[in-house]
Amino acid sequence: MQKVLLIGFGNVGRTLAAMMNERSAHIKDIGLDFQVIGVFTRTRGNVADAQGLDMQKLLDDVSSHGRFTGPLTSISPLEACRELDYDVMAELSPLDVANRGEPAVSHITTALTRGKHAVTANKGPVAFAYSELCKLALDNGCRFLFESTVMDGAPIFNLVSRCMKVNEITGFSGILNSTTNYVLSRMESGLSMDKAVREAIEMGSAEADPSYDIDGWDAAAKVAVLSRVLLKGDVTPFDVKRSGIRDVTAKMIAEAEARGKRLKLMCRGRILDGSVAASVGIEEVDNSDIFATLSYRDMGVSLESDLLGTHIVIHKKPTLRDTAFGVLEDMISVFK
Amino acid sequence: MQKVLLIGFGNVGRTLAAMMNERSAHIKDIGLDFQVIGVFTRTRGNVADAQGLDMQKLLDDVSSHGRFTGPLTSISPLEACRELDYDVMAELSPLDVANRGEPAVSHITTALTRGKHAVTANKGPVAFAYSELCKLALDNGCRFLFESTVMDGAPIFNLVSRCMKVNEITGFSGILNSTTNYVLSRMESGLSMDKAVREAIEMGSAEADPSYDIDGWDAAAKVAVLSRVLLKGDVTPFDVKRSGIRDVTAKMIAEAEARGKRLKLMCRGRILDGSVAASVGIEEVDNSDIFATLSYRDMGVSLESDLLGTHIVIHKKPTLRDTAFGVLEDMISVFK
Numbered sequence: 212m213q214k215v216l217l218i219g220f221g222n223v224g225r226t227l228a229a230m231m232n233e234r235s236a237h238i239k240d241i242g243l244d245f246q247v248i249g250v251f252t253r254t255r256g257n258v259a260d261a262q263g264l265d266m267q268k269l270l271d272d273v274s275s276h277g278r279f280t281g282p283l284t285s286i287s288p289l290e291a292c293r294e295l296d297y298d299v300m301a302e303l304s305p306l307d308v309a310n311r312g313e314p315a316v317s318h319i320t321t322a323l324t325r326g327k328h329a330v331t332a333n334k335g336p337v338a339f340a341y342s343e344l345c346k347l348a349l350d351n352g353c354r355f356l357f358e359s360t361v362m363d364g365a366p367i368f369n370l371v372s373r374c375m376k377v378n379e380i381t382g383f384s385g386i387l388n389s390t391t392n393y394v395l396s397r398m399e400s401g402l403s404m405d406k407a408v409r410e411a412i413e414m415g416s417a418e419a420d421p422s423y424d425i426d427g428w429d430a431a432a433k434v435a436v437l438s439r440v441l442l443k444g445d446v447t448p449f450d451v452k453r454s455g456i457r458d459v460t461a462k463m464i465a466e467a468e469a470r471g472k473r474l475k476l477m478c479r480g481r482i483l484d485g486s487v488a489a490s491v492g493i494e495e496v497d498n499s500d501i502f503a504t505l506s507y508r509d510m511g512v513s514l515e516s517d518l519l520g521t522h523i524v525i526h527k528k529p530t531l532r533d534t535a536f537g538v539l540e541d542m543i544s545v546f547k
Numbered sequence: 548m549q550k551v552l553l554i555g556f557g558n559v560g561r562t563l564a565a566m567m568n569e570r571s572a573h574i575k576d577i578g579l580d581f582q583v584i585g586v587f588t589r590t591r592g593n594v595a596d597a598q599g600l601d602m603q604k605l606l607d608d609v610s611s612h613g614r615f616t617g618p619l620t621s622i623s624p625l626e627a628c629r630e631l632d633y634d635v636m637a638e639l640s641p642l643d644v645a646n647r648g649e650p651a652v653s654h655i656t657t658a659l660t661r662g663k664h665a666v667t668a669n670k671g672p673v674a675f676a677y678s679e680l681c682k683l684a685l686d687n688g689c690r691f692l693f694e695s696t697v698m699d700g701a702p703i704f705n706l707v708s709r710c711m712k713v714n715e716i717t718g719f720s721g722i723l724n725s726t727t728n729y730v731l732s733r734m735e736s737g738l739s740m741d742k743a744v745r746e747a748i749e750m751g752s753a754e755a756d757p758s759y760d761i762d763g764w765d766a767a768a769k770v771a772v773l774s775r776v777l778l779k780g781d782v783t784p785f786d787v788k789r790s791g792i793r794d795v796t797a798k799m800i801a802e803a804e805a806r807g808k809r810l811k812l813m814c815r816g817r818i819l820d821g822s823v824a825a826s827v828g829i830e831e832v833d834n835s836d837i838f839a840t841l842s843y844r845d846m847g848v849s850l851e852s853d854l855l856g857t858h859i860v861i862h863k864k865p866t867l868r869d870t871a872f873g874v875l876e877d878m879i880s881v882f883k
Contacts, residue, residue: 230854237713358710365858366710373709374694374702376879377573378872501861504837511859518566518872522701523847523861525837536714536854543712 213243213546214263216295216327217250218288218318219303222415223332223359224250225273226535227301228266234539243546249295250279251288253304259284259295289314292321299545301538302331308428308448312339323347323355330541332359332534338435338448356541361387361433362510363529364537368440369544370524371514378518380441382481385512386505387433389529390417390424391456391476396506398464399473404456415531427455430478430491438480441514444487446480452490459493467495473503481515501525549579549882550599552631552663553586554624554654555639558751559668559695560586561609562871563637564602570875579882585631586615587624589640595620595631625650628657635881637874638667644764644784648675659683659691666877668695668870674771674784692877697723697769698846699865700873704776705880706860707850714854716777718817721848722841723769725865726753726760727792727812732842734800735809740792751867763791766814766827774816777850780823782816788826795829803831809839817851837861 217224231238231245238245246263255272256279258264272280284291292300300322302315312335319336322329324347331337336344337357348355358369371380386392390411397407408425411417423429431451438446456476467474472495480489496503501523505511511525526533553560567574567581574581582599591608592615594600608616620627628636636658638651648671655672658665660683667673672680673693684691694705707716722728726747733743744761747753759765767787774782792812803810808831816825832839837859841847847861862869 234713234854241712365855366706369710370702370706374705374876376577376883377570377875498834499840501837501840504835504840513863518570519701519862519869520866521863523859523863525859525861526855527849527857527859530856533855539713540710547712 213245213299214297215245215247215542216291216297216300217247217303218292218300219305220250220252220255220269220273221303221305222531223534223538224303225270226531227303227538228270230532230535230539232266238543241543241547243543245542248297249291251291255279256281256283257286257288257291258282259286259291261296289317289321292318293325297327299328299330299542301542302329302333302336303538304333306333306335306423306429306432308335308423308432311447312336316340319344319355320347323351323353326351326353328353328355328545330356330538330545332538334360334429334432334436337439338432341439354545356544357436358541359534359537360436362512362524362526363389364533364535364540365524365526365529367512367524369540371441375516375519378516380514380516382515383437383441383512384477384479386475386502386510387478387512388424388427388430388476389508389510390421391430392505392509393507394456395459395464395474395476398459398461399468404459425455425457427453427476427491430476434478434480434489434491437512438487438489442480442482442487444480444482444489446487446489450489452492454492456493470495471498472496473498475502477502549581549635550584550633551581551878552627552633552636553583553639554628554636555641556586556588556591556605556609557639557641558867559870559874560639561606562867563639563874564606566868566871566875568602574879577879577883579879581878584633585627587627591615592617592619593622593624593627594618595622595627597632625653625657628654629661633663635664635666635878637878638665638669638672639874640669642670642759642765642768644671644759644768647783648672652676655680655691656683659687659689662687662689664689664881666692666874666881668874670696670765670768670772673775674768677775690881692880693772694877695870695873696772698848698860698862699725700869700871700876701860701862701865703848703860705876707777711852711855714852716850716852718851719773719777719848720813720815722811722838722846723814723848724760724763724766724812725844725846726757727766728841728845729843730792731795731800731810731812734795734797735804740795761791761793763789763812763827766812770814770816770825770827773848774823774825778816778818778823780816780818780825782823782825786825788828790828792829806831807834808832809834811838811841813838
């Protein structure tokens with residue numbers, strides 16, 4: 212039995228919990244048996260049971276009451292990371308750029324220091340503390356995986372580490388923020404930015420704070436993650452040349468369209484004079500370009516490398532299930 | 548030291564040999580030291596040396612004389628697989644559909660039966676004998692890898708097996724034959740099919756027998772490989788509903804263009820009523836479709852799955868180095 216500690220029970224955490232139930236037979240076939248022994252949240256209460264929690268009850272609690280109905284535990288998420296008995300911790304709290312990835316960084320640091328595996332869908336810990344967390348995992352004989360941080364669970368980091376052993380990544384470019392791509396697509400069909408952003412929030416696609424999407428912070432955090440992991444650069448979201456979509460107007464979109472182009476929030480990183488040049492900004496992409504075919508919530512990233520050339524990964528219509536899938540794959544990978 | 552037996556020294560074999568030299572330091576960093584102890588070919592002679600061959604000399608021989616200048620060995624490729632002392636065999640001979648993947652199937656069967664690892668870029672053995680070869684590898688405690696058979700070395704099979712453990716692939720579609728995609732792109736710029744095919748042959752992109760490309764046999768073999776490995780179907784190239792590009796005319800291309808579409812040789816496979824429906828054929832693809840943005844030698848495949856949704860892998864401007872990269876990655880993977 213593998214004991215799981217969940218930090219965060221928002222959209223991703225609840226989708227993961229449902230997927231673990233749905234796939235329990237498949238997971239057993241792989242030789243694993245996950246039991247969630249604690250779920251710690253900001254707003255829904257905290258629950259723990261060394262024998263394993265009834266996840267369906269917790270899902271029902273949240274959908275009927277918006278919070279856990281108990282019995283609740285009084286210890287904090289950080290205390291849970293420090294004191295509870297678990298084998299892998301899944302950090303699913305939202306990105307917090309202003310606090311440089313905290314409290315998630317402390318949660319993961321605490322788990323790894325105890326030799327417990329940690330997986331996360333939160334970009335913050337990788338964007339702000341990647342080297343430190345990797346060293347902790349190495350020193351304590353455990354693993355730190357984070358596939359769902361950039362492409363909603365579509366394999367990128369595991370792809371490179373497991374399938375490109377002699378290949379050197381030299382740069383990347385892509386569309387990494389679903390909400391802004393959705394907003395730009397809806398503005399192309401005549402919607403105002405405000406209306407399009409409200410739609411994205413109602414779809415549950417936008418970040419908790421939509422300005423994280425609109426002003427390019429979510430994209431910048433993803434660029435920092437890719438730059439640190441794939442290009443080995445010392446890049447935080449604050450080091451990424453960043454502009455969002457706030458200043459995009461219907462006129463700009465129409466003018467681009469008249470030129471056979473689409474406006475896209477493009478993310479870029481490349482090694483330049485030994486350091487990493489990273490940016491997020493609006494570009495006019497020609498209709499014949501692959502990235503121009505990505506509409507609404509589609510995401511994609513192009514990896515430039517020395518042996519494999521240009522390798523592009525596209526994820527169409529990502530959903531919360533994709534993000535949960537990436538976390539579940541990482542939870543399996545730390546044991547297999 | 549890992550002793551390597553090479554079967555085939557055509558474009559891929561020679562590019563792999565050069566890449567192994569170029570990357571020897573990187574390979575040593577991974578903890579491996581490949582020594583090629585035999586190279587067996589159809590037309591360039593056969594050489595073997597238990598102490599390791601000088602690959603640069605063999606490359607020079609072929610570029611100056613078109614063949615090895617000796618000392619040659621009199622044993623056959625199959626005898627080499629049966630008798631020589633090696634750790635991994637790389638089968639790089641060309642596809643032979645009419646002979647159901649032979650002699651490559653026998654080469655790999657012989658290696659695996661002896662408990663020697665086998666990797667291949669030849670579609671035939673996977674398209675005609677996948678289950679048998681996997682069982683042999685399992686029974687004899689060795690590995691059989693074939694990343695370069697479908698997407699010129701871009702990770703597909705290793706991606707699915709290593710990064711999608713709980714994900715069920717339910718279907719695929721894509722452009723898998725570079726030569727026909729190149730020919731169609733050149734015909735769009737006004738070239739005749741004959742001229743475009745000659746260009747492809749001069750580029751070394753076409754299969755030895757270009758009718759394998761033009762009539763869809765190479766694509767059908769790739770569809771069979773994807774159907775067997777990803778969809779677990781019992782599909783040979785003969786079971787794939789197949790039509791090539793031979794009947795495509797300038798008029799058809801112009802009419803498609805007038806409709807905002809491009810003609811593409813699309814490969815498809817999906818599970819239908821418990822068995823796999825697989826096809827290769829010309830389709831009109833809308834310009835807004837990702838596959839319409841693939842020009843010249845670009846390739847791409849879309850994987851449909853139950854948890855991850857639609858995951859698309861695109862490889863732009865593939866070269867022989869990509870194919871050699873896939874073989875080298877597989878050679879490393881059997882030991883790591």
